[in-house]
Amino acid sequence: MRGSAAYEGRYAAAVAGYRVGPDYIEAHRVFVAVGTDDPEGRVLGFYSLVLAPPELDLLFVADEAQGRGIGRLLVAHMESEARAAGVDRVRVVSHLPAEDFYHRVGAVRTGTALAHPPAVPWDRPEFEFRISSE
Numbered sequence: 001m002r003g004s005a006a007y008e009g010r011y012a013a014a015v016a017g018y019r020v021g022p023d024y025i026e027a028h029r030v031f032v033a034v035g036t037d038d039p040e041g042r043v044l045g046f047y048s049l050v051l052a053p054p055e056l057d058l059l060f061v062a063d064e065a066q067g068r069g070i071g072r073l074l075v076a077h078m079e080s081e082a083r084a085a086g087v088d089r090v091r092v093v094s095h096l097p098a099e100d101f102y103h104r105v106g107a108v109r110t111g112t113a114l115a116h117p118p119a120v121p122w123d124r125p126e127f128e129f130r131i132s133s134e
Contacts, residue, residue, distance in 0.1 A: 004062075011095070011097075020046070020048075028048045029081065030046060031046060031049075031074070031077060031078075043062070044061065044065040044068075045061035045062060045065060045070045045074055046058070046060055046074070049078055054082060054091060055090060055091045055092070055093075056078060056090050056129070059071065059074060059075070059098075071101060078090065078129070082129070083133065083134065087131055088131050089130055090131065091126065091127070092107055092127040093125075093126050096122065096124060099125045102127045106129065107129050110126050110127060110128045112125060
């Protein structure tokens with residue numbers, strides 16, 4: 001995630017403190033997309049769903065895997081997991097470059113998360129996925 005082009009330059013501070021290791025995975029619901037045609041089984045993307053309060057904490061797709069529908073598949077999986085957990089809304093505080101992606105996958109803009117310097121010195125769009133009961 002820290003190697004993502006979306007977090008280069010001025011955006012690097014936003015993920016500098018994140019570590020998705022055993023402690024994070026034990027505390028959160030983390031799901032990964034791996035390349036089935038890749039003999040090394042490289043991680044192409046992942047997301048983390050927090051249930052209380054419901055929030056999509058992280059969603060990343062590797063730079064080389066973007067544009068292949070993996071982000072859309074991860075969002076669909078997240079919605080399914082949220083539905084199964086009885087959640088009807090999932091909040092997302094978006095990285096600025098990801099704002100259009102969240103619009104395209106059906107998230108609704110609900111407001112603005114204010115800056116938290118020094119790690120995140122800019123305001124960020126806040127979205128919500130409204131989970132249907134199907």
